Amino acid sequence: MADIFHEVDEEVRRERLAQIWERYSWLIVGVCVLIVVGVGGWRGYDWYIARQAAIAGREFETAVTLSEQGKAADAEKAFAKVAAEAPGGYRILARFRAAASLAQAGKKDEALKAYDALAADPSLTQAWQDLASIRAGYLVVDAAPLAEMQKRLVPLADSNRAFRHSARDLLALSAWRNNDVAAAKKYLGMMSADAETPPSIRSRADMLSALIAGNDKS
Template sequence: MSEFFNEVDEEVRREQLKKLWDRYSIYFIALMVLVVAAVGGWRAYQYFEGRKAAEAGAVFEKAVELSEQGKHEDAEKAFTELAAKAPSGYRTLARLRAAAEASSRDPKAGAKMYDDIAADRSIGGEWQDLAKIRAAGLVLDSASYADMQQRLEASAAPKSTFRHSAREMLALSAWRNNDMTAARKWLEAIDGDGETPPGLRSRAEALQALLPPVAKS
């Protein structure tokens, strides 16, 4: 008797499953199609992105070769064109290299290009800071200390990636503009930072020796 009831239960379950399949099979099939399409689309996206990155890398290398051959205008043009159409990583690198090439013929133009990169929040903080440092280096000999301070003070903060370079340029600018108080401030920041590179520390000590003694009160 128990076997009879088991067979009945099994038949009922099969009938229920058949009804569920008849009712929902179209949705299940559609879901599977969507999953397959999504996986295929993702694979295709990865393939095309990889190919674009490889093409951008080849163009970048050719532009670097032009630069190494002294063909700076051609290199600048190549980097600028690459920056307009390359994937995001190469785009930022290409913009920085285009600014460097422009700097070799016109430092002011190069500084302006670096300033534009520094103002672009879409590229990330560290790239922006690097562009600020590069731009400041190009105008160091002509800019006022107030200008350099505006450019670099945030980058000279204790945890900033490029704080060492920023502090050195601020100290040099203050010394060049006869602001000895500010020069000492930045030299002390350099000296007090245990992570200051040895070469930079030596240059800071040399500049410190050029400062007049502090007047006694």
């Protein structure tokens, strides 16, 4: 008896499925087609992005090699091409390396302009902008007035900024070079009080503190 009821239930289910298919077959087929096309499109896009990244990587390496070989003009063109055409990550790296290549070639003003453009670029994250400001600071620290260095770097010296240690290091050095002992001690104190100050920067701070202390005694 149970088998008979089971066969009846199976027949009813088959009839319902047949009715659903007859009514909605076009929709089911359409959804299946969309899924297949979507998966295929995603796979194609993924392949395209990977291919573009590989091309950008090779072009970036070529530009770096040209820079290391001292071929500044060729390197500048190669970096410019990557910065204009490559995916986002490589564009940023190319702009930074192009600025560094200009600095190595003795084109300090052009390098500074390139770093300042990066620091002011709202499309970049805060960390990238801060790194550009630090690189610019290293270019001008030997000659720039303390007021200019403070304008560039004081916001970066806050405790929540990624490159605060380098910013404080540059500010202390600039203050010392500009004979502002009070400002130098202020930034040295910030480095001393920060437990996360890297050993290399802490060592330079100790040396500068010793120089200032020696001058105070003389």
